[in-house]
Amino acid sequence: MSSEAREWVWEHSSSRGTARLVLLSIADRVADDQCVSWASLSSLAKRTHASVSTVREAIDRLVDAGELEQLDDLTGPQRSTVYRLPLAAKAVAETAEGDENASHASKGEPEAVSALRISALRRCGIRPREVPESPVRGRKPAVPESGRSRRKPAPRRTGNRHSDVPATGTQNRSEPDLNRRYSSSGAAVLSAAEWQVDPATHTWTRQQGHLDRLGEEGLRAADAKWRAHRAAHTPRAAEAWAADWRSWVAREHAPSRPNLYTVPGKNTTAPGGMTRTQAHTAALLAALDEPTGTEG
Template sequence: MSLDATDWVWNQSAARGTALVVLLAVADKAGADCTAYAGTAMLMQRTRAARSTVRGAVDALLESGELAVVEGALGPAGETVYRLPHAVGHTREGAGIRPGSDSGPGRKPAPGGPEIGPEEGRNPAPGGSEIGPQNISNKKEQEAQQQPRASRSPLIPELRPLADALAAAGVGVRWSLGLGEQRDVWRLVQQHGAEALVALAAHRAPSGAEKPARYWLRVWGDLDRAPAARPGPNVVPFRSAPAAYTDNLAAGLALLQSQKGATP
């Protein structure tokens, strides 16, 4: 655990609510390099929040720059490895000072004069209010907290072929996912193939109904829990479907095949 990283989160982070608790959970596991692996299940347990809430908080932290993904690194169980960039090099106040020492914050002697404590060193502003570095910092943090943060991100290029194939198959999808959720979909595409995702969605799609992408992410998660013995790679078994579904599914799969063939 990095006490310095945790101290930075408590005193300098602009995060609020669940995002702050998520950041504290990561900092609690961070080492001296301010990196730590953290899976969604662990963050849900520590924050006592729902999966969608945790993912939204992670996306907000990634967009604010207070959290970053260490590309190419994974935890022992495949967890994402995060880094707290702004906490690197931060040292908590009073670190390294022995108990009972006279040196410390607020006890700096002025040259040729008496010691000046925290209250004595402040300059009163007109009207009696005190203005100091801490007040200015707090004002900046409040302004940053009042700025709205996006809860969704533009669709990453890797998922564009899947989105086109779903549309061709007649599956209505509202793509309102954060970066973390889009990475989950891309992992499913890499593991099971886009054809399997399109086939499963076309089979389960209510007639003419448009669903949010988070709904389909939960549906596609069934592929990870499916029995190991399946008819073949990237094949999703299902019962007979209406002819319209069959035609749409064929169109979607044909689009995927054409996009693969056009890829240099």
């Protein structure tokens, strides 16, 4: 039944980005028409190439949108979290009932959605969560057959309990591993010195002709000059640094460009004691006095 759940996500889910990948990963483990699945945060982070914090935020958005429910009274293999796709389960149940029962199904939730068949879920390794015995109140009542769902995940504990997955991680395969330090919002934030030219930016220099115009040495010089000027800037996202770097390289002149202070036939450095304005004026006057070969 995972194919029906995945098809519902592709065709009807309003989720986007990482949230859509998380929902597809959960739907991939759906075992029957109840659209119940299990997954751990670490496994979802590995499958979606996202950080654990980003996966948590994606699950929160899916729960708020009503496309995902977290079943606290159930537990999956290796004590993993159990989820249900309620809208997908309703669509599967309506399809199974047939066209003649479509009007009746629209009046309320089908039984397959409102009550879970725990006995069927046991075959997939999903079972009621064991309630520890309390020394004061004794053992709590057994979990009912239908299970209990909630709209919001439980408050998260401080820290990262998943040692095999980094607290932060690359969310996009096209993003270089060097630019992978993330802020609390999930966006990459780093200084100009930490940012490295990614393959897409390097390809841009070739396609735009800047590599041919500046050459490898000139491109390295432009990069060093950019980093020196941006050293004191506040950290930014990797995409912002890439755009700023491209703008800088596009304005950079080739190393073979004549020195503005050069006076033909004289020393290439600015005359001693001259201000910059005076040096510019001297260069312009020297250019006017230079023979052009058209004199009579």
